[in-house]
Amino acid sequence: MLLEVKGLNKRYEGQVACEDVSFDLWPGEVLAIVGESGSGKTSLLKCISTQLGFDSGTVHYKGADLGAMGEAAKRELMRTQWGFVHQDARDGLRMGVSAGANVGERLMAVGERHYGSIRQTAAEWMARVEIDPARMDESPRQFSGGMRQRLQIARNLVSRPQLIFMDEPTGGLDVSVQARLLDLLRGLVRDMGLAAIVVTHDLAVAKLLSSRIMVMQKGRVVEQGLTDQVLEDPQAAYSQLLVSSVLQV
Amino acid sequence: MQHLLEITALEKHFILHLQESQRIDVFSDFSLTLDEGQSLGLAGPSGKGKSSLLKIIWGSYQPQAGSIRIRHRGEVVDIMRASPREVLDIRRHTIGYVTQFLRVIPRVPAIDVVAEPLLERGVAPEKARQRASELLERLSIPEKLWKLPPLTFSGGEQQRVNIARGFCAPSPVLLLDEPTASLDALNRARVLELVRDALSAGSAVIGIFHDEAERLSVCSRSLIL
Amino acid sequence: MTQINFAYLNEQTKRMIRRALLKAVAIPGYQVPFASREMPMPYGWGTGGVQVTAAILTPDDTLKVIDQGADDTTNAVSIRKFFARTAGVATTTETQKATIIQTRHRVPEHPLTEGQILVYQVPIPEPLRFLEPRETETRTMHALEEYGVMHVKLYEDIATHGHIATSYAYPAKVASRYVFDPSPIPKFDNPKLNHCAALQLFGAGREKRIYAVPPFTQVISLDFEDHPFEVQRWDTPCAICGSGTGYLDEIITDDAGTRMFVCSDTDHCATQAALKAGPNAA
Numbered sequence: 001m002l003l004e005v006k007g008l009n010k011r012y013e014g015q016v017a018c019e020d021v022s023f024d025l026w027p028g029e030v031l032a033i034v035g036e037s038g039s040g041k042t043s044l045l046k047c048i049s050t051q052l053g054f055d056s057g058t059v060h061y062k063g064a065d066l067g068a069m070g071e072a073a074k075r076e077l078m079r080t081q082w083g084f085v086h087q088d089a090r091d092g093l094r095m096g097v098s099a100g101a102n103v104g105e106r107l108m109a110v111g112e113r114h115y116g117s118i119r120q121t122a123a124e125w126m127a128r129v130e131i132d133p134a135r136m137d138e139s140p141r142q143f144s145g146g147m148r149q150r151l152q153i154a155r156n157l158v159s160r161p162q163l164i165f166m167d168e169p170t171g172g173l174d175v176s177v178q179a180r181l182l183d184l185l186r187g188l189v190r191d192m193g194l195a196a197i198v199v200t201h202d203l204a205v206a207k208l209l210s211s212r213i214m215v216m217q218k219g220r221v222v223e224q225g226l227t228d229q230v231l232e233d234p235q236a237a238y239s240q241l242l243v244s245s246v247l248q249v
Numbered sequence: 250m251q252h253l254l255e256i257t258a259l260e261k262h263f264i265l266h267l268q269e270s271q272r273i274d275v276f277s278d279f280s281l282t283l284d285e286g287q288s289l290g291l292a293g294p295s296g297k298g299k300s301s302l303l304k305i306i307w308g309s310y311q312p313q314a315g316s317i318r319i320r321h322r323g324e325v326v327d328i329m330r331a332s333p334r335e336v337l338d339i340r341r342h343t344i345g346y347v348t349q350f351l352r353v354i355p356r357v358p359a360i361d362v363v364a365e366p367l368l369e370r371g372v373a374p375e376k377a378r379q380r381a382s383e384l385l386e387r388l389s390i391p392e393k394l395w396k397l398p399p400l401t402f403s404g405g406e407q408q409r410v411n412i413a414r415g416f417c418a419p420s421p422v423l424l425l426d427e428p429t430a431s432l433d434a435l436n437r438a439r440v441l442e443l444v445r446d447a448l449s450a451g452s453a454v455i456g457i458f459h460d461e462a463e464r465l466s467v468c469s470r471s472l473i474l
Numbered sequence: 475m476t477q478i479n480f481a482y483l484n485e486q487t488k489r490m491i492r493r494a495l496l497k498a499v500a501i502p503g504y505q506v507p508f509a510s511r512e513m514p515m516p517y518g519w520g521t522g523g524v525q526v527t528a529a530i531l532t533p534d535d536t537l538k539v540i541d542q543g544a545d546d547t548t549n550a551v552s553i554r555k556f557f558a559r560t561a562g563v564a565t566t567t568e569t570q571k572a573t574i575i576q577t578r579h580r581v582p583e584h585p586l587t588e589g590q591i592l593v594y595q596v597p598i599p600e601p602l603r604f605l606e607p608r609e610t611e612t613r614t615m616h617a618l619e620e621y622g623v624m625h626v627k628l629y630e631d632i633a634t635h636g637h638i639a640t641s642y643a644y645p646a647k648v649a650s651r652y653v654f655d656p657s658p659i660p661k662f663d664n665p666k667l668n669h670c671a672a673l674q675l676f677g678a679g680r681e682k683r684i685y686a687v688p689p690f691t692q693v694i695s696l697d698f699e700d701h702p703f704e705v706q707r708w709d710t711p712c713a714i715c716g717s718g719t720g721y722l723d724e725i726i727t728d729d730a731g732t733r734m735f736v737c738s739d740t741d742h743c744a745t746q747a748a749l750k751a752g753p754n755a756a
Contacts, residue, residue: 026334029334071614071618072618075614075618075620079622094605094626096605097605097626097627097630098630098633098634100629100633101626101629101630101633104626104629105622105623105626106622108622108623108625108626108629109620109622109623110622113625113697113698113699114698114699114700115629115632115698115699115700115701116700118629119633136633137633137634179355183354183355183356186354208354211333211337212333225311225333226308226309226333226336226337228308228309229308229309229310229311232304232309232310233263233304233309233310233311235264235311236266237266237267240265240266240267241266241267244267
């Protein structure tokens with residue numbers, strides 16, 4: 001098992017963000033956490049990915065208790081075995097440096113010291129996310145929203161992580177751009193055997209990317225199961241509302 | 250367990266929370282068994298649960314009570330109580346499902362759509378594509394289309410790609426939801442041929458057939474719902 | 475007139491600075507926060523260096539102050555005069571005769587010896603700031619030795635200019651642990667920091683940080699395997715002394731753009747010129 005979350009609770013100033021959340025994630029699995037804004041899904045993602053502390057419960061990664069893990073070890077996980085794709089690519093990229101340097105940073109962070117090979121790997125990854133490697137010396141500021149998002153993905157995947165967290169990865173993009181990105185992500189997740197946790201309010205994203213869905217409402221998990229189970233035969237009233245209001249199944 | 254598939258005391262209803270919690274009963278105390286090489290044709294008016302039964306066996310509909318036990322990799326597993334991972338593994342290795350419509354995945358070429366079930370079992374890509382091209386050829390999909398995503402194909406072509414995908418990996422249990430609907434006579438015959446091949450290879454089939462003659466021609470048993 | 479305390483700062487302040495200095499020497503390259511005082515000169519004029527010098531100065535010391543290698547620029551002259559007046563110490567322009575050398579932007583060409591102290595004036599002590607503006611984050615990065623981002627900066631140099639174009643304030647790693655900013659000295663001077671016999675102290679007044687490189691400590695400039703660290707070179711020797719060993723400044727001599735290259739270290743230039751003229755010339 002890659003990730004094991006048990007009884008996780010998180011409150012902000014008396015407000016419940018996550019209440020008694022438990023789930024497992026296995027290598028290669030993609031779990032979508034769906035729910036409307038304020039349902040606690042982003043808080044949950046931040047708690048699991050160690051960006052936010054939580055009040056009670058445990059999170060184990062490959063058997064190691066993240067709560068007992070030191071800051072150094074957690075940060076090392078974050079830049080080697082994990083990836084985090086932010087909704088706004090500007091939060092996940094260094095906008096002040098070139099696209100190539102953005103992709104190469106993780107390599108340099110783990111001690112790669114050969115400029116030529118860093119550049120070579122960065123170019124390969126840019127091609128893999130469908131950005132012309134000839135543009136690797138340009139600033140991400142010159143890229144479109146969809147390109148920035150793909151660059152952010154390359155920057156995360158270059159270290160060949162095993163688990164990637166995504167917070168509304170297609171949010172704010174045009175529909176056609178979204179489709180291309182989702183398709184790319186789907187292929188990468190499959191080819192690399194990546195496990196992923198995707199937070200989204202968009203059930204179409206969940207349908208295309210995930211094998212499992214967890215529906216959250218007011219900090220609680222109201223339903224979880226295989227993606228087609230939740231989409232085709234939602235049990236909870238709230239899941240039925242979500243499915244009926246967003247998607248024709 | 251003697252049987253390949255054994256459904257016991259199945260209870261399935263839908264509660265429509267958004268429509269004053271209206272309850273729709275689909276199955277009540279429903280039981281069924283199926284063995285290797287057997288074929289069961291489902292018949293009856295629409296809305297009586299033919300497709301629902303396939304979805305329940307596939308695991309995408311969740312019944313309230315009963316059990317659906319299947320022999321999977323030499324062990325008996327209850328699909329209703331299996332973990333999501335186990336259900337996915339059963340789908341990968343034990344149950345094949347030809348749905349009514351192709352779930353179109355953008356940008357993936359037809360040949361890879363068809364080969365995917367084999368690829369998921371870890372079969373080498375060349376071997377999987379070889380099998381996929383045989384099926385596409387049998388279902389008369391022109392070779393020039395194989396490398397294109399099926400998104401732009403006609404309805405009939407998409408359906409034949411879907412059937413090819415369903416038959417690509419040999420499965421002990423095969424679920425067929427109107428596989429011959431909207432096909433011409435030649436391709437209908439080819440599909441029925443594929444079903445017979447699967448049966449003689451030892452697969453068990455549960456199918457919904459639009460046409461009674463077709464159903465009777467491939468099914469050893471019929472169940473009117 | 476009220477008597478000013480020796481070297482201007484009161485004893486309490488000097489003790490505070492000395493404690494910071496001791497810590498800095500104990501953890502080479504680590505930036506120690508200190509309660510930087512207002513000095514009778516503006517920030518950017520070396521208030522950090524002046525406070526360090528004031529804290530370590532004794533009546534027996536001989537002080538040399540250089541600015542861009544020169545003893546005779548306004549900044550150097552005024553700081554030298556400041557200590558001559560407030561501490562009454564001897565001053566010199568000769569590198570070898572000084573016990574304390576306060577510097578802005580250069581390391582003297584003449585090798586420093588044991589017992590000497592080099593005090594650097596530092597504008598921005600944080601080498602990571604270029605890519606990470608948050609102080610809380612840069613401190614964590616130092617604590618966890620997360621220095622990958624320094625190579626991102628060098629990568630950008632090569633991607634933009636074809637070679638590492640950073641020519642001053644070139645980052646280096648001290649004693650295989652902390653990455654630090656050697657202050658805006660030319661990278662020509664970086665090799666002099668490595669295993670230097672003198673004690674090197676760095677003071678940043680506005681940023682309130684002190685750091686140090688103890689004598690005979692390893693200082694390695696960051697680079698890539700296929701783009702190794704290199705220092706500047708000139709095709710011509712110094713136009714005044716004829717020496718080819720020092721760091722040269724470019725000087726425009728007329729409106730037509732005529733240029734000459736001369737030693738930036740004025741003491742070194744004078745010494746070399748005297749050697750060339752022979753023992754009888756003086």
